[in-house]
Amino acid sequence: MKASPGARSWMAAGVRHELLMRALPALRHEMAAPVAAIRMAVLLMKHQLASEAAIEPAELAERAARIEDQIAALAPGKHFLRAWELSSDGDSITRSELVAQGTALMRVAFDLRGISLRVGDAISPSKEGPRFPNSAALLYMFLGALAYLNDNAEHIDAICIEAEGAEALRLHVRLGETPLADPPDDTHVAPRALAIDAVALQLLADGLGYATSIKPDSVQFALRPVLHPAESRAAQALPEG
Structure with missing residues (x-):
């Protein structure tokens, strides 16, 4: 059904x-x-x-x-x-501010598992870029991309966060040779039933209205929403390059 x-x-x-x-x-x-x-x-x-x-x-x-x-x-x-409250008149945010907020929230948990979060040189707080609407929705998208890569890829050494054009982000994994360290008991690691898979991430993108490209080892999403959430389902992949 x-x-x-x-x-x-x-x-x-x-x-x-x-x-x-x-x-x-x-x-x-x-x-x-x-x-x-x-x-x-x-x-x-x-x-x-x-x-x-x-x-x-x-x-x-x-x-x-x-x-x-x-x-x-x-x-x-x-x-x-x-700021987590979704609203049409939510605060705006730059790409570098979004990445700084998201990595600050999750860096410790990832470090404890031996996964580093690496931000590309093009994403710099010193570079004043355009502001994008609805910071809460964008933060959910960023954390969703991190969670998807963490929950589905194996032997991750790092998650690299890079600018894609002027108005998009691309996150991709860099694989290591050894299995991930077991996380301490007090860190939040989702059980398998709550893992963020490709279906869950696409549902998130559709609901928030962002065009998204999801691959086994990478996620790319636009920072400006489409006019209607339904349109994101028709544009599930961003143009490459």
Whole structure:
């Protein structure tokens, strides 16, 4: 039985949920340190206030300033969580910013498995390129491409991320000679049933409306969506070159 458009939308939402679950550990780690520092500072202030010793106003002011600094450190994480919401008026993003955000989320997990993420010289933060709409959708596409290559290729040594023309990205694997290291228990590695295969990645691209070329060892996708998601199914391959 062929899946209905509604069923395909639900399946695409499931792929996005899996990608979000893979990215959350890194975000949680970044937000945990400021929260722990705030908690410690508050406990020390409560202990001082409960004691009979005189409290120096300057000391309290210093602790309050440290708490404010840690609250400020939480702001990027809060903004990043909101950035995952798909909307037609989402924030725009450059190609280099997209790659920087995506690799920052997943680099540690890949490093623990012995897979390096290598960014091409053409993708440089110092090179101001065009901005592309809906940063959340693009981040899902980037993480989906990384997950697909990680889940399906064997003996990966590196995943290379390169610019393709002015408005596309290409990710491809570089194979090594030895099997991947077993990941530690606390890293998120999807079980086989939740692996991102070519069908799942194409569902994601169709739902978000991006023309995508999927091969066993590479993924290429445009950074501007087609007018309607259905059009991406008719343009499953980008022109080579």
